[in-house]
Amino acid sequence: MSTPEQWIQEFEALCSRASILFPSGIEDENIRIRALRIAEKAVHQLHTPMTFAEAQTWAPLELFGAGVACEMGIFDVLSKSSVPLSPVDIATELNTDPALVARIMRLLDAHYMVDQVTLGQYAANAITRDYVQPYRKGNVMTQVALMPSYFALPAWLRDNDYKVRPDANHCAWQVGANTTKTFWEMPRTTQEDDFVTFYPFEAVFSTSNVDDILFVDIGGGLGHQAMRVRSAFPRSRGRIIVQDLPQVTNKITTASLPDVEIMDHDMADPQPVKGARVYYLRGVLHNHADHISIKYLSQFAAAMSPESRLLIHEALATDLNPTKNITRFDLSMLASCGGAQRSEAEQKALLEKVGLEVSGVWSTPRDWSIMEARLKRE
Numbered sequence: 001m002s003t004p005e006q007w008i009q010e011f012e013a014l015c016s017r018a019s020i021l022f023p024s025g026i027e028d029e030n031i032r033i034r035a036l037r038i039a040e041k042a043v044h045q046l047h048t049p050m051t052f053a054e055a056q057t058w059a060p061l062e063l064f065g066a067g068v069a070c071e072m073g074i075f076d077v078l079s080k081s082s083v084p085l086s087p088v089d090i091a092t093e094l095n096t097d098p099a100l101v102a103r104i105m106r107l108l109d110a111h112y113m114v115d116q117v118t119l120g121q122y123a124a125n126a127i128t129r130d131y132v133q134p135y136r137k138g139n140v141m142t143q144v145a146l147m148p149s150y151f152a153l154p155a156w157l158r159d160n161d162y163k164v165r166p167d168a169n170h171c172a173w174q175v176g177a178n179t180t181k182t183f184w185e186m187p188r189t190t191q192e193d194d195f196v197t198f199y200p201f202e203a204v205f206s207t208s209n210v211d212d213i214l215f216v217d218i219g220g221g222l223g224h225q226a227m228r229v230r231s232a233f234p235r236s237r238g239r240i241i242v243q244d245l246p247q248v249t250n251k252i253t254t255a256s257l258p259d260v261e262i263m264d265h266d267m268a269d270p271q272p273v274k275g276a277r278v279y280y281l282r283g284v285l286h287n288h289a290d291h292i293s294i295k296y297l298s299q300f301a302a303a304m305s306p307e308s309r310l311l312i313h314e315a316l317a318t319d320l321n322p323t324k325n326i327t328r329f330d331l332s333m334l335a336s337c338g339g340a341q342r343s344e345a346e347q348k349a350l351l352e353k354v355g356l357e358v359s360g361v362w363s364t365p366r367d368w369s370i371m372e373a374r375l376k377r378e
Helices: 004-017 029-046 049-072 076-080 087-094 098-110 126-130 134-158 170-177 222-231 290-302 323-338 344-352
Strands: 117-119 119-125 212-220 237-243 259-265 278-282 308-315 354-364 369-374
Touching: 029 290, 029 354, 049 076, 049 098, 076 087, 076 098, 087 119, 098 117, 098 119, 098 354, 119 212, 134 170, 170 323, 212 222, 222 237, 278 290, 290 344, 308 323, 308 344, 344 354, 344 369
Parallel strands: 212 237, 212 278, 237 259, 278 308
Antiparallel strands: 117 119, 308 369, 354 369
8 A cells, every 4th residue: 555655756756747748839728728727626636725725815925926026127137047046146137135036036936937946046937938028027017906906806895785886987996996097097908819810811801902991900909919910911901900099099100000000999989990891809898898898889880791790809708617717807807897708698699789690709728719790681
C-alpha cells in the first residue's frame, strides 16, 4: 500500500508530464481548455473548505500585485534582460525601493508570473512577457479600476432589496467609486482576438467593389478591430468606417487608421450609414440593459438592407458548465454598468424584438462568439 509520501511523488510525476502532453504551443484550444478544467477540478478536490475560502478571500491581492508590477515596469525590465535579476537589480533599473521590489517579486513568484531560478534571482517566463503587452496591461488596470464597484456590489444589492436596477448611471460603480459618472466615461481599453480568421468575411465581401461599404464598426473605439479587417481587405475591396462618440474619435489619427473613415456617432441616434455589408458590435450590448440594447438594435435594423449582416461579437454565457471567466464577467457588468453577459437564447430574443433573425453563430473556445443576424424574411 502506498504511503502519503509516495502519493505525492506519483502526483508530482504525473503533473510534470503536463508540459509534454499539453505543450504551450498546442494548436487545439478546445483540448487545452478541457485539460485545464480537469486540472482545476483536481486542485479543488485537494482543497479543504478552509483553504478554498482562504484562496478566494485573498485573490484580489494577486490582481493588485500584477497591477503594481505593471505600473512600476517590473515586467518590462525582466522581459528585456537576458540574465536573471535580483530585486536590487530591478530597483536600480527603475530607481525605486529594493525592499518594495523584493516584496512584489515574492508575490509574483508565488503566483507563477515570474520564475525564481535561484534564491533571490528572477527571470521572465511566458506570463511575464505577456504582461508587457499594452492590451494586457490595459486589461489588468481596467480590472483594478473596477474593484471599487466589486467591493460595493454586496451592499448595493442589499440596499436595493436584491433587485437589479439595469442602469449604468445608478449601479454599484457610483457607490464604490464615489462618483456620479458612469464607468464608461473613463478611458477604454480593447481586448484583442482573431475574429477576422474565424468569421467568413471573404465570402461576405466576395463581390465587393471600391465604392461598397464593407464594414461599419459601431462603438469601435480607437479602431483596432476595423484595422484588422482593413489589413485583410485593402481599400480596393470597399470602404470601412469606425463610429464612436466625439470624445473617442478625437483621439484617432488618420495615420493610426490608414484607409479607414472616422465618423462621430451616438448609437442611440438613427444609423446614418445605410445598406453596409456588415455592421459590427464588439462588447457593446453587454454594457446595457435589455431596453437600452433594443433601442440600439432598432436603429441598426432600420439601416440594414436584405444583404446586410449585423455581427454581435460578445462573450455568451451558458447555463450548463459555465466557465469561471463568463460568470466573473457577468457580475462585473452588473456591478460596473448594470449590464449582463447574455446567453445565446437571450441575445436571439433581443434581435427578434427588432425584426432581425439569427443566421449563424461562430464560437471560440474562450466564450467569445460572433452572432450573425439579418432582416427577417417575409
